[in-house]
Every structure is written in C-alpha cells, then in structure tokens.
Amino acid sequence: AQSVAQPEDQVNVAEGNPLTVKCTYSVSGNPYLFWYVQYPNRGLQFLLKYITGDNLVKGSYGFEAEFNKSQTSFHLKKPSALVSDSALYFCAVRDGIDNFNKFYFGSGTKLNVKP
C-alpha cells in the first residue's frame, strides 16, 4: 500500500536560515512525489513534483526537494526562509501501479518562520 509520513508536526526556523521539512514514503512501483503548501483558509497549492530524472527538484517560491531512493525520502528545502513561508506543508505520493488517480497525503507539517 502507498503511504507518506511526515514525522514533524511543526518546524520552527528563523528568517534567513535554511529550512527542511521531512517526508518519507512507501510505494509500489515508481514513486511520483509531490509537495503542496496550504495557507490559512485556502486550498492546497502545488509546489513541486518528482517523477524521474534529477534527484534535486526545483519548484515555486524558491523551494526545492531532494529525492533519495535508498532512504525513501523526499525532503523539502529552502536555502533562506522567509516569514511569508509560514504555512502548512503536505507531502503526497501518487499510486504508481494500481490506480494513477489515487494520491496519498501525509498529515502535514506546520512551518513557523520567525522574524
């Protein structure tokens, strides 16, 4: 079965410092991995995805994610955090074999960036 784990409920970082939001996955077949961001009272917005190719994926708003097959991880990173990055972040994996319509989400990580 496909699943995603986000081990941290909350991540606190000072503005200007690098940030990492962790995600590990379990999937049959090739992993199709995604990161989404949710601002208060809004729907989720797509940040970036990994399908194949380079292990470092660049996305919106200066975010990037590192795919590590051996550790089954897909951590979200940003070199220099902004206060405006404070939001709820979700990792997701798409079913790779049985049903390409099914996406599985982690429980979310709240990112707090302090001035």
Next chain:
Amino acid sequence: NAGVTQTPKFQVLKTGQSMTLQCAQDMNHNSMYWYRQDPGMGLRLIYYSASEGTTDKGEVPNGYNVSRLNKREFSLRLESAAPSQTSVYFCASSEVRGPYNSPLHFGNGTRLTVT
C-alpha cells in the same frame, strides 16, 4: 481563470440533515476528487471520478455519495449528516493520462459543522 470553485464556503447542519457540496472546474481536467481534511490526519480521499460518468470510492466513503454531473462538475452529498462529518472538504481536479498526470488543483474548501 477560476480554476476549481466550491460552494458553499461555510455550512452548519444539524444531525440528520442533508446537503450537497458543489464543485466545478474550468481546466477541462478528466479526473476530479473529494477530500476531507481533519487536524493531524492530513487529507483523506472520500470519492473520485476518473472521467465523466464514473465514480469510485476512496479511503473514507461511508456516509457520502457523489455525482459526476458532466466533465466540469462533481458534487458530494451527505444524506444524513453526523457530527463525525464535521470537517473541511476540498474538491480537486487533475488531468490523468496513463502514468502521467498534472498536479492536483484544489478549491478553497467548504467548512462544515454538524451539531
């Protein structure tokens, strides 16, 4: 370009009442989804529709019904609301072509409270 539009934005129901959540997308996507978001549990798939005329159960379908009215519209119905259905409901759409798909595009959600 409105993307994914959900109505209503807020709703309060009494136990046993029924209601329908409406969703429409203008991106000509073939797949549409209903998720519910609960604190600490991420997003859980209720139902999805891979194409006009088809619907399938997700992880938590009990107590819900759906209708894919046409390619644009996908509604979620609660026949007899229960307090356990208090949640934030998100509609999403995606273009799925074989193993490749666009990221999910989300509406802004419906906050439902059942008393």
